[in-house]
Amino acid sequence: MTDQEQGGGAPRKRADARRNEQVLLDAAAAVFVESGVDAPVRAIAARAGVGMGTVYRHFPTRADLVTAVYRHQIEACAEAGPRLLATSDTPYDALVEWSGLFVGFLVTKHGLAAAMQGDSAGFQALHASFLDRLVPVCGEILRAAEDAGQITAGIGGYQLMRAIGNLCAGAESDPGYDAERMVGVLLAGLRGDRRRSDPGVRG
Amino acid sequence: MTDQEQGGGAPRKRADARRNEQVLLDAAAAVFVESGVDAPVRAIAARAGVGMGTVYRHFPTRADLVTAVYRHQIEACAEAGPRLLATSDTPYDALVEWSGLFVGFLVTKHGLAAAMQGDSAGFQALHASFLDRLVPVCGEILRAAEDAGQITAGIGGYQLMRAIGNLCAGAESDPGYDAERMVGVLLAGLRGDRRRSDPGVRG
DNA sequence: TGAATATACGGAACATCGCTCCGTTTAACA
DNA sequence: TGTTAAACGGAGCGATGTTCCGTATATTCA
Incomplete structure (x- = not known):
């Protein structure tokens, strides 16, 4: 849903951005299962293999x-x-x-x-x-x-x-x-x- | 209760210690009313006019x-x-x-x-x-x-x-x-x- | 009264958070 | 291939709970 609607007014997001968003969702899901939703953001970033900045750019909080x-x-x-x-x-x-x-x-x-x-x-x-x-x-x-x-x-x-x-x-x-x-x-x-x-x- | 039972086995606590315990309880009560029980320990220590160490000596957590x-x-x-x-x-x-x-x-x-x-x-x-x-x-x-x-x-x-x-x-x-x-x-x-x-x- | 000593004190320091900032990298496009 | 805007990474900030240890002092005993 987040990807598709880019076809409208906003310019399409860069490929690495789209890829990282999915990687982050998968990593977060895995970490949540293991450690609960209180897991540190750092742990999710590490699991996804991205930096903190990337996490917060895609998900402001x-x-x-x-x-x-x-x-x-x-x-x-x-x-x-x-x-x-x-x-x-x-x-x-x-x-x-x-x-x-x-x-x-x-x-x-x-x-x-x-x-x-x-x-x-x-x-x-x-x-x-x-x-x-x-x-x-x-x-x-x-x-x-x-x-x-x-x-x-x-x-x-x-x-x-x-x-x-x-x-x-x-x-x-x-x-x-x-x-x-x-x-x-x-x-x-x-x-x-x-x-x-x-x-x-x-x- | 904490004070009285000192008369038994344990040696009586020092006067400043007893005083600070009460000061801390009063300060904590006041801070809890103002800011809720989630108030930082530092705020309670400051209100009581004591150091962090004193808080944790009297109340381990x-x-x-x-x-x-x-x-x-x-x-x-x-x-x-x-x-x-x-x-x-x-x-x-x-x-x-x-x-x-x-x-x-x-x-x-x-x-x-x-x-x-x-x-x-x-x-x-x-x-x-x-x-x-x-x-x-x-x-x-x-x-x-x-x-x-x-x-x-x-x-x-x-x-x-x-x-x-x-x-x-x-x-x-x-x-x-x-x-x-x-x-x-x-x-x-x-x-x-x-x-x-x-x-x-x-x- | 004046040491001697155990007790208590203060607050810097540590580990862990969520979150921000900014110099660097890179995808997209002409 | 060069330009540029988008995206990246991770150091850094401020806050928090808690620990540590050098210093101060209440208490005791001579």
């Missing part, structure tokens, strides 16, 4: 690199939303299944969920990229479930995704914590809550 | 300092557990109230919840201190609620505290995310799940 590596998986998750909504028995079932996909994606990438919290301004890009694409998808499923009267109203896509992302943070390195189960409990809570119309549990 | 600063609040939270269990109408009510205390504690300290995830080995001490004291308390309330048939079985104190802590991470800096509400949903999920084995009861 660590978060951009992370985003780029997982872009196709984000896309797959996004596309699964409408499909699940169409094929599942009920919107709530779709919500559960879609959440399962998202959780599965998060917990297999070391530190990805933690990074999504985006406290330090650097990760804001990652935060945004994930959420820009997936929040609308999640929101659509949520609204469908709401309309069907299956869950409580007033939980937005962002709110739920943020909660799920948080629940998954650090889960892969903690055998005593079962993120998938707690996400299941959270989703059950969406359903159980629907009996109260009053939104402010705590004021 | 940043996490130990954080733990020490909030120790009395952790203690208050721990002591509230049995009390709530005794005074609340039902164990589940106690669970909700106790969770409210814990959440209130976490969200008012910038970055504390995030630190609790303890990814980087440094924060393991913080992780442990919080959990060693509070997990049994939480577990007791959970078991009481289980025994009363109010919640699903098989969720341990660690599991729930970890989930709540995660849900609160980064909440204070994200106006679009309401951690307290999502904790409420999670707790509702604990109750909602029981309907699988006991369909009749509705709160």
Whole structure:
């Protein structure tokens, strides 16, 4: 995608630049698998056999690199939303299944969920990229479930995704914590809550 | 506690050492309020008017300092557990109230919840201190609620505290995310799940 | 009171980050 | 083949957690 659109207004990138971008993506993917998404940029540069400058020219920040590596998986998750909504028995079932996909994606990438919290301004890009694409998808499923009267109203896509992302943070390195189960409990809570119309549990 | 037990086996600490420990605790507390628990150790040393070495002699790692600063609040939270269990109408009510205390504690300290995830080995001490004291308390309330048939079985104190802590991470800096509400949903999920084995009861 | 000594102190120094800068190399094109 | 703009590499910067060690001092004992 990044390459093709160069045919339009911008002049085509140089061959070595295009090659290095791919080399970097491959190297980053490999390093992320081995050391998690917190791996030093230097390690990725070394693995790719390029200098630091090259990394940062292609991906202005660590978060951009992370985003780029997982872009196709984000896309797959996004596309699964409408499909699940169409094929599942009920919107709530779709919500559960879609959440399962998202959780599965998060917990297999070391530190990805933690990074999504985006406290330090650097990760804001990652935060945004994930959420820009997936929040609308999640929101659509949520609204469908709401309309069907299956869950409580007033939980937005962002709110739920943020909660799920948080629940998954650090889960892969903690055998005593079962993120998938707690996400299941959270989703059950969406359903159980629907009996109260009053939104402010705590004021 | 650190001072008193010196009367036993270990020789009493030097006066300047005792004084500096307190000065450091006060300085750290102030800096944490202003800049969050992620504040640089240097900033705390400067605020206290001591050198870096002094900080690390008293608190071998940043996490130990954080733990020490909030120790009395952790203690208050721990002591509230049995009390709530005794005074609340039902164990589940106690669970909700106790969770409210814990959440209130976490969200008012910038970055504390995030630190609790303890990814980087440094924060393991913080992780442990919080959990060693509070997990049994939480577990007791959970078991009481289980025994009363109010919640699903098989969720341990660690599991729930970890989930709540995660849900609160980064909440204070994200106006679009309401951690307290999502904790409420999670707790509702604990109750909602029981309907699988006991369909009749509705709160 | 005046050494003697263990204890504590201060802050420079080290390792590790993310990220920037700039002199050098090289692909693209006439 | 020569020109030029794009891309490269990696040293360097600033920040951070942590360690080290020479110096200062509280405490003790004569």
